[in-house]
Amino acid sequence: MTIIVKKTTQLIAGMVFMYGIYVIVHGHLTPGGGFAGGVVIAGSFILVTLAYGGDFLKLVREESGTTIVESFATILVIMIAVSGFLFGTKIFFNNFLPKGIVGHLVSAGVLPLYNIFVGTEVAASIFIIFLSLIIFKEESPK
Amino acid sequence: MIAYIMCFVLFLVGFYGVITRRNLIKIAVSMSIMEISTFLFFALVGYIDGGVAPIVDPADPVKIYVDPLPQALVLTAIVIGLATTAMMMAVIIRLYRKYGTFDIREIKNLRG
Amino acid sequence: MNPLIPFFVVIPLAGAFLIMITGRFFKEFDKYLTSMILLFLAIISFYSLFTTRENLSVYKVGGWEPIDKVPIGIYMVMDGFNAIIVCIINLVGFLSALYSISYIKRYTSGNYFYALFCLMIGGMNGVVLSGDLFNIFVFLEISVISSYALVAFGVEKSELEASFKYQVLGGLASFLILFGIGFIYWKTKTLNIADIKEAFNNGYDRTYYLFVQILILSGFGLKAAIIPFHAWLPDAHSSAPSPISAMLSGVFIKAVGIYVILRLFFNMFAVTEGIAILITTLGTLSMVIGVFLAIGQWDFKRLLAYHSISQMGYVILSTGIGMILIARGTKPEVAALAITGGIFHLINHAAFKGLLFLNAGAIEYSTGTRNLKEMGGLARSMPVTSATSFIASMSISGIPPFNGFFSKLIIIIAAIMARFYLLAALAVIVSIITLASFLKFQRYAFYNKSDINTNQQIKEVPFPMVFSMVVLSIICVLLSLLVIPDIRDTVLTPAVNILTDQLKYTTTIIGQ
Numbered sequence: 001m002t003i004i005v006k007k008t009t010q011l012i013a014g015m016v017f018m019y020g021i022y023v024i025v026h027g028h029l030t031p032g033g034g035f036a037g038g039v040v041i042a043g044s045f046i047l048v049t050l051a052y053g054g055d056f057l058k059l060v061r062e063e064s065g066t067t068i069v070e071s072f073a074t075i076l077v078i079m080i081a082v083s084g085f086l087f088g089t090k091i092f093f094n095n096f097l098p099k100g101i102v103g104h105l106v107s108a109g110v111l112p113l114y115n116i117f118v119g120t121e122v123a124a125s126i127f128i129i130f131l132s133l134i135i136f137k138e139e140s141p142k
Numbered sequence: 143m144i145a146y147i148m149c150f151v152l153f154l155v156g157f158y159g160v161i162t163r164r165n166l167i168k169i170a171v172s173m174s175i176m177e178i179s180t181f182l183f184f185a186l187v188g189y190i191d192g193g194v195a196p197i198v199d200p201a202d203p204v205k206i207y208v209d210p211l212p213q214a215l216v217l218t219a220i221v222i223g224l225a226t227t228a229m230m231m232a233v234i235i236r237l238y239r240k241y242g243t244f245d246i247r248e249i250k251n252l253r254g
Numbered sequence: 255m256n257p258l259i260p261f262f263v264v265i266p267l268a269g270a271f272l273i274m275i276t277g278r279f280f281k282e283f284d285k286y287l288t289s290m291i292l293l294f295l296a297i298i299s300f301y302s303l304f305t306t307r308e309n310l311s312v313y314k315v316g317g318w319e320p321i322d323k324v325p326i327g328i329y330m331v332m333d334g335f336n337a338i339i340v341c342i343i344n345l346v347g348f349l350s351a352l353y354s355i356s357y358i359k360r361y362t363s364g365n366y367f368y369a370l371f372c373l374m375i376g377g378m379n380g381v382v383l384s385g386d387l388f389n390i391f392v393f394l395e396i397s398v399i400s401s402y403a404l405v406a407f408g409v410e411k412s413e414l415e416a417s418f419k420y421q422v423l424g425g426l427a428s429f430l431i432l433f434g435i436g437f438i439y440w441k442t443k444t445l446n447i448a449d450i451k452e453a454f455n456n457g458y459d460r461t462y463y464l465f466v467q468i469l470i471l472s473g474f475g476l477k478a479a480i481i482p483f484h485a486w487l488p489d490a491h492s493s494a495p496s497p498i499s500a501m502l503s504g505v506f507i508k509a510v511g512i513y514v515i516l517r518l519f520f521n522m523f524a525v526t527e528g529i530a531i532l533i534t535t536l537g538t539l540s541m542v543i544g545v546f547l548a549i550g551q552w553d554f555k556r557l558l559a560y561h562s563i564s565q566m567g568y569v570i571l572s573t574g575i576g577m578i579l580i581a582r583g584t585k586p587e588v589a590a591l592a593i594t595g596g597i598f599h600l601i602n603h604a605a606f607k608g609l610l611f612l613n614a615g616a617i618e619y620s621t622g623t624r625n626l627k628e629m630g631g632l633a634r635s636m637p638v639t640s641a642t643s644f645i646a647s648m649s650i651s652g653i654p655p656f657n658g659f660f661s662k663l664i665i666i667i668a669a670i671m672a673r674f675y676l677l678a679a680l681a682v683i684v685s686i687i688t689l690a691s692f693l694k695f696q697r698y699a700f701y702n703k704s705d706i707n708t709n710q711q712i713k714e715v716p717f718p719m720v721f722s723m724v725v726l727s728i729i730c731v732l733l734s735l736l737v738i739p740d741i742r743d744t745v746l747t748p749a750v751n752i753l754t755d756q757l758k759y760t761t762t763i764i765g766q
Contacts, residue, residue, distance in 0.1 A: 035221055173426075183433065187440045222392070226421075233421065234418070237415070240410075
């Protein structure tokens, strides 16, 4: 890619990433939440990969690392759901942390934790879809 | 009333695309159009006259809110649609590698 | 509240992602982890079957109690009918996972196979155990997308083409189902199955109701491969790897197709005669057309796939007869007998069709071909496969004392007692043609004297495959004991009572 694309990506990729984190963390106050914020974060990663490119071995290493992050995030979501089972009264998805005042950032029990882990998982999985399609094209016989 | 008819017309446009197009990628895009018409229908079902968006604001206490349940269902269904489209694209790329063409009339290995 | 119900969904989901992590570090660990997970699930499903006889247990996710008798929140329900299907899913899944320990050596990425397999089982458990319409849709999509990937697993030409056809038709079915759910929500403003029946009891618009019923029947009929919607089944079931074919044909079209149709049309919609006659007609057409398309096949996995369509026609025919008799309000004991025959045939078909597909995989593993004209004389070199295949073929044709005979006998007797003489005659004719088709299969594969492959060494298949086939054939013989009245009252009669009794499902769930 040309130098204009690379410079513009350097300037705005960080801001897109911060916007994605804002949408995830405020998921219980404004519309958004895990899914939409995760897609925005994945968008910033895809932008950087498209602008700078990468050779084959670096992309394969990135894909294996991202798979481990995605599986970890899903297991953490299931463990939070199960911990409601252990500490509460035998109910999954129980909201057992103290719920604060309506409208503040730290409130509503377990929901911000769910949003963060689901957002990580969605971002990782969309980035893996993109990387597998590129790796498949790179290893095709000429 | 016009909005409901638009949903139905969009579904028929997508269905026409799946049936008559020969290129594999156009079939996948037409399936995307069909599922978008379903999401539009769901979001329209939950509309109440004179309602506002269902976000609780501590300053203005009592209002009429639009039904928030179909909106949650549509969010889930959008993610499911994304997974379906990604799966179809992966199979299409592999098909192109094996057969060498995107034309669906050339892909008839299984018969009978 | 029964705390055992969510484990059927959470354990396979957690197991799938755990396999993805540990598959990179330990090489052979994923096979044993899958087998242990599925063995644990099979044990707790049998425990649930024997403790849930007539009671219906409900689990409210998140602990949201109903307000003014109106259910809010997501319900998961286990009753007599569910417990049988959960047992079938987990047991056939465990045996297929055991079979694939040695079958999977010809493919390269083994840990993805086991992760997708666990996801598919978790999704199917979720469909069967949910009491909420949209939850059925979400778990249906999880299991169906996993099965698209598993059908295309070994990336050859025919498997990719079969997977693409399956995806287009399956996606169309999902959109029809979503439209149907939208229309139901518009009128009743609720998504709980028991609550929708309450709302429909207070009066409904007849044309609207018919439209919604046709949409839901088309969507789920496409998943269950009833006759106008069967075009994807021969390609998908014959091109998949053999343990996946056994899972698809033996469990999948029952758990996400036939189970949901029976649950929604008996317990949610009011039973009307027009829809009952339509369902019976579709069942008869499936039965007849499936077996006529199956006779001329020389590829034996396609032959087995067409026979799946025909046997599912039997199940839908007999439950359709039960629905007609309930709608007319006469002869309730004949309706109960017809539905008993249908559910018994469902259980039998899971056992013998799974065994037949596992045998087909063993033959393909040893000889490398799927064409019946190119093989012969395998009875001497593969004795275990030949014996179990003989048991399964006699079961599907309805020869006593195997299990197929008793279930077909109950269906034919129920049809005669309800004065549907034409349907009973068609059932007998189709059974005779099935017997002819399987005699052809046995002769060409096992007992034919041919000298095509005397210069190849054909041995018996490895131990895990033999173990699965022998266990399934023992189950085939043991299932014929279900016709004894004591054992039948434990297993089959609670399921029939839940479906035929119009009020029990609704009042028990709303009362809790």
